[in-house]
Amino acid sequence: MNRQRSYRRQLGETASPAYNNALWTTREQKNPNEVDRFLGTVELGLDPRPWLNFTARVGADAYTDYRTSFFPKNSAQNNANGEATEQTITETQYNADFFGRASHSFGAKFSGNILAGINFNQRRFQNLGATYRNFILDERQGQSYFNNSTNANRIAFDSESKRRNSRGYATIGLVFNEQLFLNGTAAAEAASTFGPQTESLFFYPSVDVAWQFTKLGLLSENRILSFGKLRAATER
Secondary structure, three states: OOOOOEEOEOOOOOOOOOEOOHHHHHHHOEOOEEEEEEEEEEEEEEEEEOOEEEEEEEEEEEEEEEEEEEEOOOOOHHHHOOEEEEEEEEEEEEEEEEEEEEEEEOOOOEEEEEEEEEEEEEEEEEEEEEEEEOOOOOOOOOOOOHHHOOHHHEEEEEEEEEEEEEEEEEEEEEEEOOOEEEEEEEEEEEEOOOOOOOOOOEEEEEEEEEEOHHHOOOOOOOOOOOOOOEEEEEEO
């Protein structure tokens, strides 16, 4: 008989403990796991002109997690009849970014910059395994076997998901005389998680304008107000 002196049932008068003894948990209840993971990113840059550059960035993140939760007979779980779960969790994510940037000065007082790009992302997840209870044999030291229970005491599970997102975006900025600033942004996004009850594509632009009035000749040399800017913006 391999029983424990459990918390609140110190005499061991019943085979079903209310709470596990700490030594029983550390020595008898095994929860081993093994994780294999891969991370990688590749980036390529191209500068065809001094004012123009392009960037391509692709990355991947994948892992596999093998888990086992083992509660032998005479544990507090499952009325001391034994319980174990074996599962494999896998998740893979791919991400890709492609964008270009340009900046140029059109004379001494006027300059501008623009950025445009796209992003793709995909995530796949799976949790596959089974739980079996009411052990036939009193196995120890984490030796778990699906055959150590009857078919009626085995519960299999399989949870899977796959999500895809794509996004296009652009920003533009114009500067006049280092005091008047105009910025505009636009983005369009689509995702597999939006569902059939909503739009498949969302578009959201924004515009803002700012005037740094302390750059004016009358205010640029004053000692009371060193910096002042007025700004207005609108977005959807």
